[in-house]
Amino acid sequence: MKLEEQLIYKEYYISFLEGKEGDHPVAILGDAYFKEQEKERFDLSYIRFAQGEVYYHHKDYETAIFKWGQIQNELQGWARKNMGDAYFELGMFTNAEELYKSIKTDNSTLQSEIALQLFTLYIKEGRQHFANDTIQKALSLNPDYPNVTTIARTFFEENSDWVNAVKLAMEEAIRTESLSWFDLFKSYVREGRVRHLQPIEYKEMLIILYKLDQHRFEDLIIAIWDEYKHQNLSFTWLWNMNELILQLDLQQDDVWNHLPLLYRETYNELLQGVYPIGDLKEAMPNLLSAWVKITDDEQRLYASSALIAWNEVFPSTISEASVYNAEQLVRRGGMEKRALEKCIQVFESIQEWAGNQRVETDTRLRWLIQELANFQTQHLMVIGTEPSKKPSMFQMLFGDQVMGDFPSKAIMMYSDFDDIDIREMTYTYERDISGLSEFYDTIENAENIEQSLFDFKLPNHFLQKHALTLVDTPELDQHVDWQETFRYIPFADQVLFLLNAETPLNEQKCEVIKKTKEISRDIPIHFFLNIDSIPSDKVEEVVKETEKTIKEYAKDAPLRTFTKNNQRQLLQDLEEVSSSFSIEESSRVKKILYYLQMLVSSMWQQRTDIENDYMDRIHWNQDMQERLNGAIHQLKDLEEDKTNKLTTSYSQIFDEIKKELMEKIPNILRECTDIIKEESDFRTMHDKLNQVMNERVQNYLQHTTLPLVHRSFQEWIQTSKEEFDQAQNFLNDMCDGFNFMYGEERLKFDCDYKILDDWHRDGERMTVRAQLENENILNWQSPSQMFLKSAGKILGALQQNQLFLKNQFKKFIENHDYEDVTKSIMTKFFIPFDLFGQSLDRDIKAFFKQPFDVLVQEEKTVQALVVDNERKLAELRTNSELFEDPLNLFKVRLHQYSNMVNIEEVYEYGI
Known part of the structure; x- marks a missing residue:
């Protein structure tokens, strides 16, 4: 074991145990300690260091610390690090941290060990910030140190x-070139962990x-691509990634399993009109160039044609070398599979976009494109210059009853159906014709009939048998707009050009033949010569002369003759023409592309119309807003007028009744003197009078005043109804006016x-019922009442005072002022009526609430429409790309598909 490994694992003491395996390490080291002391010049540091390790392994941390603390030689750094480890085991983290930080050493291994120990300490204490700094330091010191990167990765992942x-992962992948780090990085990409990275940061690693x-x-590129697909940095990623692809020295034997398809999906997505052309111009050239560089055989034609198409619509945005290379690939690429399907997808996209943008698309062109997508039907177009000859031919096929006797001024499309079904189509509309x-x-009688296209379905055995649509065009004479007819020629699979032997092929007719051939190009033309009007001996001469002239303009076009009396021969010739032709997909795709381009071109002209439409809408809604605002003010005035009238009339009713009561109640009270008799008990007379007065007043209010109030109230309600009816009629007229302007019951x-x-x-x-509390009429504390009341009680007991008291009471009652009492009675009586009157404003407002709410809401709606249209108009004027960009992208797709079907030339009005 190397020395550094012994120091790391605290096994330096093993070096003292060689040959002494049977004895305990403590004893061996103790014996070595004494032997070392016997030397003249001794150094105990190594033995003490080893003893510290033994004590540490036996968890005698304090003794270990003491031993290590005595070390002064080259092992001092390791000794202090070990002391820190011992303090750590004792739970004395502060001491351990101080020791670790105090060690100064140039030994990279020791530095890494100290960093890892500090990292462990900080984790133990929950000091994540310090732990992060420390593991970062360990990585920078020596990323190759055992387990450093593993520990760091685990720490980072556990802490998210x-x-x-x-x-x-990125740095280690670059440094070690280990595939495991690349795989780890890809897993981070898949998990969405790399969104903070800028696209340029991947370059070196890739x-x-x-x-x-x-x-x-x-795989990694695809993973990153998916991550950036819907982010703001997607175009930056595309630019950097494609720049990288173009810089790499790719090998011819490279096999790409998924990347070409991803390029295709991305290209198709970018062409959906979601992104501004300005952004696409930055990303698309590199994307297309890189796509062609890595594409496989299956995608090569699609990618190459896309590159060429982009450069055709946006010239000089792609290098000449890339364009040249793409052109070579297209030439040997063959025909793209499902080309028709792709054209129909473009057609559907155009229709969807046009609908969202409120852009009208030509109904006739839409119909033509849909018909061309049906490969089961052949289109045979009939062209002629003689107004009198074509109807006869169609009458032979369909009969006089259907055809009538008129030359067609519009384009007619005849096809087989169970019953007669006719539809007229113009630029802006289509409608069914009933019979x-x-x-x-x-x-x-219709105006501008030459602008119409008629889809005429009728039962016909010949059309059914040959799955044929017969296209009849207006006669091409000097009175007909040739251009309108010529735009339909590419719809035909074959053309029948009718000539009349009676009239020679003059310059005008030859010009028509020449123009027809130029436009139709690869569409077969068959010339039919009507010989009804010439002698039989002249037929051969006329036919040869006609053939000679025709050859100058249509070298391979055959010439046939027909007469109106030989229907059988005509049908045989038509059958021969029809059966000699088979529909090819490339031809139909070419025709669809022609009309798609025409459809797109027609929409370019509509921007001004759209702008004018927005302006008209703004002015119309502004005018409507002013009218609605005026109507709101009228309604407020109407409400105020009705409120004034009804509240005034209501008040007048009760003002008259109150005036009458102010006169009547005092008289009723004075008339109560009739109960004052000479024999009356004047000691209680005031109470009796008070009671009788209240009873008589209440009786009058109940039986006289209330019926009067009831009648007056009902009359007032009837008057109110008449006023309300007038208001409702006025509002109905107002409503009818608005609905007339809207054109709907809105x-x-x-x-x-x-x-x-x-x-x-x-x-x-x-x-x-009029039920009032008794009024205190005679029991007030006024001097006169108190005197009368006292006199009645005192003098009323003596018979000789009766006459006097009678006269005094009558005089008092007859001369008393009852104004306050009357007002009090009336106030109590009229409380509910007054409260009702106070609520009239609220009730009348409630009557008009619904119309008012409708007008206010409608004004807000119209105002919102004004704001919305002003916003759209401003966007249209300031952001013309909102309109132009999608159309440019449609052009790119149409150019691309024309390249995919190897169309070197297209029709005169085409791409």
Whole structure:
């Protein structure tokens, strides 16, 4: 065992035991101690150091400390470290820490041991911060020291210190080039522990890993890629990772299992329109170049065509060398599998985007694309220059009853169906046409009929047998917009060009033939010559002359003749044309790409329309907001007017009744003198009078005043209903006006007529009975009342005083001022009516609450629409890329798919 290992494990004492294995170490060391002292020049430090180790192993820590404390030679550093270990075992952590920190040594092993002991001490005391600093120091001193990296990793993981754990794994992977550290780092990536790292920090490690193990390199890149996929740093990662791929000296025999597919998925995701073009321009060139560099045979065509397409839409963003290399790969790549499926996916994406952006797409183009995706049907287009000849041919096929007698001004698509089913399509709409009568009327009278496309389905054996759609176009004379017809030519699988032998092929007709051939290119053209109008002996001459002219423009196009009286021959010729052709996927994909590009191009023109639409919406909603605000003010005025009218009329009712009572009650009280008789007991007369007065007043209120109040209250409710009806009618008119402007039944104003029911119920309750507490009319403590009351009690016992008392009482009653008493009675009587009157404002407000709430909410809704449209308009004006970027990306995809099907040239109006 080496000396340092003996010192680490405190087994230095074993060096004294050689040849003396039978004796106890203490005895052996004690004997050595005495023998050393017998020397003339002796050094006991080594023996004491060894003795300390023995005592330590036997847990005699104090003796061990004493022995180690005597060491002064080169073992002093180890001795002090051992003393710290002993204090640690004794639980004297402070002493141990002080000793560890006091040791000064250049010995790297001792330094590492001290650091590890301090680390253990700090863990024991729960001082995690100090433990972290110490293990970091141990790593920096000697990362190769046994178990240091293992201890550090365990510590970091147990404390969820993923920053340091990841740092350790990365540094050790780079330093040791051990695959186990790379595997550990990948596990951290999978667990989401590396999100604090910047993409550039992976570079050195990935370069090393590629040299060590290409498959692990691929797995790690994929793991990191997945981690960054939905983070803000994703584009930074893509740039750095692709830069790395391009810098690496990749070998031809490298086999990539998953990376090419990940590139494809990422590319497709980036083209979904989620990210700004500005970001894509930074990341895409490197991504495409790196993808082509590592792609396998299965992905090569897709990747190469994507690179070329990107450079076509965004020129000079990719190096010429990369573009050239991609072009070579495309040329020998063959046709991409599922090309049609990919085109349809683009079509669906365009439709979805257009729907979300409120962008109109051409209904006719959408229909054409969907029809082209059906490989079971062949499209045979008929073109002619003679207004009178094409209808006759179609009448031969479909009959006079269906076709009528008119030249077509629109594009007609005839196909087989169980019954007649007709649909008209224009740029902006499509509609079903109910029967031939409406169809004829539309053809003859509709404006801009030449802009329409008709899908005409009808039962027809010939079309069914040959799975054929027959496309009829307007006659190409000087009165027809040729361009509108020519845009449909790529839809055809074959073209039938009808000629009339009666009229020669003049310059205009030759120009039509030339243009048709230029546009159709690889679409077969068949010329049919109608010879009804020429003598039989002239047919051969006319046919040869016609063929000669045709060859100048369509070298391989055959010429056939037909007559309207020989339907059988015409059908045979059409059958021959139809059966001689088979639909190829590449041809259909080419046609779909043509119309997809046309669809995208048409949407580019709509930005101004969208901006104008936003402005119109803003102005319309602002106007509506002003109207709604005005309506709210009108409603407030209406509510205030009705409140004033109803509260005023209510007050007037009771003002009149109160005025009458102010006169009537005092008279009732004065009339009570009729109970004062000469024989009355004047000692209690004041009490009797008080009682009778109250009874007569209550009787009058119950039988006279309350019925009057009841009648007046009901009349007031009826008047209120009439006022409410007027208000409701006014609001109904207002509501109709708003709904007319909206074009829908959007608003509804329902005032709360339950208020009247509540008023009826309250009126019945308040006028059922007038029950008041007796009023103290004659028992007040006024001097006159007290005198009269006293006189009655004192003089009332003497008979000769009766007449006097009678006259005094009558005089008092007749001349007394009952104003205060009357007011008191009226106040008590009218309390419920006054409370009702005080709640009228609230009740009338409740009556108008629903219309008011509807108007306020609608104004908020309209205001929100104004704000939303202003925001969208501002975004459209300041962030034009929100509109343009997706369309550019659609163009990239369309260019890519054209490359994938090896289309070197496309139609005139195509890509």
